[in-house]
Amino acid sequence: MTKLAIINGKLADPAGSDLASGAILIEDDRIIATGDVSLPPDAQTIDASGLVVAPGLIDLGVFATDKPAFHFGGITRAALMPDQSSPLDEAALIRHATRAGKPDFWVHPIAAATRGLKGIELAEIGMMQAAGAKAVGTGRQWIADSGVMMRVLSYASGLGLTVITHAEDGGLAGKAVATSGETATRLGLPHAPACAEAMAIARDIMLARTTGAAIHFRLVTTRAGFDLIRAAKAEGLKVTCGISPAYLFLADNAVTNFRTFARLSPPLRSEDDRKASIAAVADGTVDVITSSHDPRGPEDKRLPFADAAPGMAGAETLLALSLNLVREGHVSFNRLMTLLSANPARILGVDAGSFVPRSAADLIFIDPDAPWIVDSGKMAAQAGNTPFNRVPVQGRVRRIMKGGVFL
Amino acid sequence: MPDITVPSASPDLAGRALFPHRHLLSIADLKPWEIRFLLDEAEHWAKSNRGGARKHDDRLKGMTQINAFFENSTRTLLSFEIAGKRLGADVVNMAAATSSVKKGETLIDTAMTLNAMAADVIVIRHASSGAVALIADKVDCPVLNAGDGWHQHPTQALLDALTIRRRKGGFEGLIVAICGDVLHSRVARSNMLCLAALGAQVRAVAPPTLMPPEVEMLGATPFHRMDEGLEGADVVMMLRLQNERMDGAFIPSPREYHMLYGLTPERLAIAKRDALVMHPGPMNRGVEISSVVADHPDRSAITEQVEMGVAIRMACLDVLTRGARGVEGWA
Numbered sequence: 237m238t239k240l241a242i243i244n245g246k247l248a249d250p251a252g253s254d255l256a257s258g259a260i261l262i263e264d265d266r267i268i269a270t271g272d273v274s275l276p277p278d279a280q281t282i283d284a285s286g287l288v289v290a291p292g293l294i295d296l297g298v299f300a301t302d303k304p305a306f307h308f309g310g311i312t313r314a315a316l317m318p319d320q321s322s323p324l325d326e327a328a329l330i331r332h333a334t335r336a337g338k339p340d341f342w343v344h345p346i347a348a349a350t351r352g353l354k355g356i357e358l359a360e361i362g363m364m365q366a367a368g369a370k371a372v373g374t375g376r377q378w379i380a381d382s383g384v385m386m387r388v389l390s391y392a393s394g395l396g397l398t399v400i401t402h403a404e405d406g407g408l409a410g411k412a413v414a415t416s417g418e419t420a421t422r423l424g425l426p427h428a429p430a431c432a433e434a435m436a437i438a439r440d441i442m443l444a445r446t447t448g449a450a451i452h453f454r455l456v457t458t459r460a461g462f463d464l465i466r467a468a469k470a471e472g473l474k475v476t477c478g479i480s481p482a483y484l485f486l487a488d489n490a491v492t493n494f495r496t497f498a499r500l501s502p503p504l505r506s507e508d509d510r511k512a513s514i515a516a517v518a519d520g521t522v523d524v525i526t527s528s529h530d531p532r533g534p535e536d537k538r539l540p541f542a543d544a545a546p547g548m549a550g551a552e553t554l555l556a557l558s559l560n561l562v563r564e565g566h567v568s569f570n571r572l573m574t575l576l577s578a579n580p581a582r583i584l585g586v587d588a589g590s591f592v593p594r595s596a597a598d599l600i601f602i603d604p605d606a607p608w609i610v611d612s613g614k615m616a617a618q619a620g621n622t623p624f625n626r627v628p629v630q631g632r633v634r635r636i637m638k639g640g641v642f643l
Numbered sequence: 644m645p646d647i648t649v650p651s652a653s654p655d656l657a658g659r660a661l662f663p664h665r666h667l668l669s670i671a672d673l674k675p676w677e678i679r680f681l682l683d684e685a686e687h688w689a690k691s692n693r694g695g696a697r698k699h700d701d702r703l704k705g706m707t708q709i710n711a712f713f714e715n716s717t718r719t720l721l722s723f724e725i726a727g728k729r730l731g732a733d734v735v736n737m738a739a740a741t742s743s744v745k746k747g748e749t750l751i752d753t754a755m756t757l758n759a760m761a762a763d764v765i766v767i768r769h770a771s772s773g774a775v776a777l778i779a780d781k782v783d784c785p786v787l788n789a790g791d792g793w794h795q796h797p798t799q800a801l802l803d804a805l806t807i808r809r810r811k812g813g814f815e816g817l818i819v820a821i822c823g824d825v826l827h828s829r830v831a832r833s834n835m836l837c838l839a840a841l842g843a844q845v846r847a848v849a850p851p852t853l854m855p856p857e858v859e860m861l862g863a864t865p866f867h868r869m870d871e872g873l874e875g876a877d878v879v880m881m882l883r884l885q886n887e888r889m890d891g892a893f894i895p896s897p898r899e900y901h902m903l904y905g906l907t908p909e910r911l912a913i914a915k916r917d918a919l920v921m922h923p924g925p926m927n928r929g930v931e932i933s934s935v936v937a938d939h940p941d942r943s944a945i946t947e948q949v950e951m952g953v954a955i956r957m958a959c960l961d962v963l964t965r966g967a968r969g970v971e972g973w974a
Binding site: 416417418420421422423424425426427429493494534535538539540541542543 | 671749750751769771772773774776777791792793794795829832855856857858860861
C-alpha cells in the first residue's frame with residue numbers, strides 16, 4: 237500500500253472558497269484526506285511549493301482522444317463525443333473508446349442518443365451504459381424531431397444518465413457557417429440568427445420539465461440562451477450548461493479574412509453575446525468550461541471558409557485561457573476548478589474532480605502565472621487549429637498525477 | 644456625355660504609390676483614390692477600344708494569364724479573355740468542368756499547380772466566399788478576383804462605377820438603388836462598398852428574406868419596398884435572381900417577385916426622369932426586369948456595362964503586372 241503526501245502547495249479545492257495551504261494524502265489511487273492532515277510516517281512526501289494543486293481537468297465533450305494535448309493541458313479525463321468516424325451507437329464501440337487512453341488518461345464515452353446520430357431511432361443506451369458510457373449525447377446537432385428528443389430524455393432519465401445536447405435549431409442553422417451580423421454580411425457567408433440557439437434551448441427545457449430528465453447544453457453562447465438556462469435553474473429543473481473559452485474571448489469578427497481556425501460550431505457570436513457569456517460564468521449560470529477539443533489538419537481547415545470543418549484544438553489552452561477569468565476577477569480559482577473538474581465529474585457521475593475522500597487521485601500541479609505564447613505550429617495536439625495563435629497566456633501545468641501515479 | 648479628363652495610361656508618374664496592392668481581391672481593400680485611379684486608367688482603354696479596328700496593345704506580350712473559373716461564367720470569362728488578348732498576353736482558360744477539381748484535387752493543390760506553370764497573372768472565380776484569397780495567398784503572381792461566392796466581384800463594381808461616371812459625370816450626391824437579391828449577391832456587396840466610397844448615396848432594395856443583416860455597415864440604406872427605394876434615384880441597378888432561389892425558398896414565385904420588385908416602365912417612372920438602368924447580366928427578362936426597360940435606348944446602360952467591363956479588366960491587368968514588367972516606379 238503506497239502512501240503519498242503532497243505538501244507545501246496551495247490547494248484549489250473546488251468545494252472551497254479560497255486557495256488554502258495544506259496537504260493532500262493519497263493512498264493507492266485515491267485521495268484519503270486533504271487540508272490540515274497529520275502525515276503518516278510511512279508516507280512519501282512530494283513538495284509542491286510555489287504551485288497550485290488542483291483536481292485534474294475533466295473535459296466534458298471532446299471530439300478526439302488526443303492524449304499529448306490533454307496531458308499538456310492538465311486534462312486527466314475527457315468525455316468523448318459520439319461523433320466519431322463510426323458514431324458511438326453500440327456497446328462495442330463504447331467499450332473500445334473507454335480503453336483508448338488507459339492507464340494514464342481516461343475516456344468517458346458519450347453514447348449516441350440515436351442510431352447513427354440520425355435523430356430517428358433510440359440507440360441501445362442501456363447496453364452502452366453497461367459498457368462504460370457515462371452520458372447520452374445528440375452529437376454535433378440537435379434532434380429535430382421533438383417526439384424523438386422527448387423519448388431520449390425520458391429513457392435516459394430512467395437510467396440516471398444526463399443527456400448532452402447541441403443547442404442549435406437545425407432548421408434555422410441550416411448550412412450557416414456564421415452568426416448573422418456585420419462580419420457575415422461583409423464576408424458573404426451563409427449565416428443564421430443567434431436565436432437559433434435559444435430556440436433549441438427553449439424546446440429542450442420544456443421537454444426536460446415534462447420528463448424530469450437531466451439535460452446538459454454542451455455549449456451555450458448567447459445572452460438569450462443564458463436567460464433561459466438561468467430561469468430553468470431557478471425553477472429547479474435539472475438543467476446545466478457549458479461553454480468553451482473561444483466564446484468567452486472571441487466574437488464573430490475573429491473570422492475576418494476567412495480565418496477557418498475560428499470556424500466553430502456553434503459559430504462565434506456578437507460582442508454583446510460574448511459579454512453575456514462572461515457574465516453567465518461569473519453569476520454561476522455556466523456549470524462547465526470545456527475545450528471542445530477538435531483537432532483538424534489542413535485537409536479540413538485549409539479550405540474556403542464555408543467548406544472548412546468546424547472546430548478548434550482547445551485542450552492545451554483550456555486552463556490557461558480559463559485562468560483569465562480568475563485574473564480578471566470573474567470567478568475564484570476554486571470556482572474555476574468547479575467548472576473545469578467538479579461539475580463535469582458530477583454530470584458524468586464519476587468519483588473524480590474533487591478533494592472529497594475516496595475521490596480518484598487525479599491531480600495537477602499548476603504554475604498559475606507562468607507566461608507562454610500559444611503557437612499553432614508547435615502544439616502537442618494532433619493539429620494546431622487554434623484561433624488563439626500568437627496570443628500570450630499565463631498558467632502551465634507542471635506535473636500530472638493520474639490515479640495516484642505521476643506521469 | 645460629360646467631359647472627363649483622361650490621364651495618360653502610359654508608364655506612370657507616381658508609380659506603385661497609386662496602387663500599392665499585389666492582388667485585386669475585394670473593394671474593401673481599396674481607398675477611394677485607388678478606385679479613381681483604376682477608373683482613370685480604364686477610361687483610356689475605353690477610348691482605345693472604341694477607336695477603330697486595331698485594338699491591340701502589346702504591353703503584356705510574353706506574359707501568361709490564366710483564367711481559372713471554378714464556377715460557370717460566360718461573359719466575365721470572355722471579358723477577361725478579350726482584355727488579356729488586347730494587351731498581348733497569352734491567355735489560357737481553365738474551366739472547372741474539365742479540370743482536375745472534379746477529380747477531387749484540393750483548391751490549394753490546384754493553386755500550386757497553376758503557380759508551378761509560372762503564370763504571370765491569374766484570374767479566379769469560385770463559388771465559395773474567400774476561396775480566391777486562399778489561392779492568392781499561395782501563388783507568386785497577382786490574382787484578380789472574378790467573383791467568390793457571395794463575397795466580392797471587384798471588377799464588376801469598377802465597371803459599374805466607370806459606366807455611371809461616364810453617364811452621370813461623378814458620384815457625389817448621386818442616389819443609386821441596388822435592387823433585388825442583395826443577400827446572395829457579390830455584385831451588390833462590391834458595389835455598395837465601391838459607390839459609398841466614391842460618395843454616392845447607396846440604397847439596398849430587397850425583400851426582407853433577400854436582405855443581408857446590418858447592410859448599413861457596407862454603406863447602404865435598406866429599403867423593403869421597391870417604390871420607396873426608387874424614389875428620386877439617379878441609377879437603378881438591378882440584380883439577377885438565381886433560379887434556385889425563386890420557388891418558395893426565399894420568395895414565393897417569379898411572378899410575385901416581378902409584381903413586387905420587377906423593374907417595369909411604371910416603376911422606373913418613380914426614379915428620376917433620366918435615371919440610368921443597369922444590370923450585371925445575365926438577365927431574367929420578365930422577372931427582375933421587363934424587356935422594355937432593359938432595351939430602352941437612352942435609359943439602359945446594360946450593354947455599356949459590358950463594354951466597360953473589358954476596359955476595366957484591361958486596366959486591372961495592366962496595373963497589377965506593372966511591377967513584374969519593371970515599369971518605372973512600379974518595380
